[in-house]
Amino acid sequence: MIGILPGRGIVPRRWHPALAESATSSTFTGMSFETMHTLRKAPDASPLFPELSVVATLRDAVTDDGVTVPAGSRGTVVAVYAAGAAYEVEFARPIIGNMTLPVEALAAA
Incomplete structure (x- = not known):
């Protein structure tokens, strides 16, 4: 099983104590909402008039x-x-x- 740690990326749960305790848990204990929000890709802005309008x-x-x-x-x-x-x-x-x-x-x- 793997987990995601800010600044460390994806790591196996057994390699990090913060993730090891939740290895048997059925809940996801990975990336926080704030981290996901920060790393998300900004949506492409679409122009008011596309080409050939x-x-x-x-x-x-x-x-x-x-x-x-x-x-x-x-x-x-x-x-x-x-x-x-x-x-x-x-x-x-x-x-x-x-x-x-x-x-x-x-x-x-």
């Missing part, structure tokens, strides 16, 4: 080529930056071009 601009914006895209224009998200803090959006009409926009400047279309 159709979005609309909430205000006028300027493309990478210097052309102004009017508010309300629809485009497609082609890249997500900083877990959804900014998006690369491709527009086909009324203006053709790409631009990077913060999440506050977009809405689902």
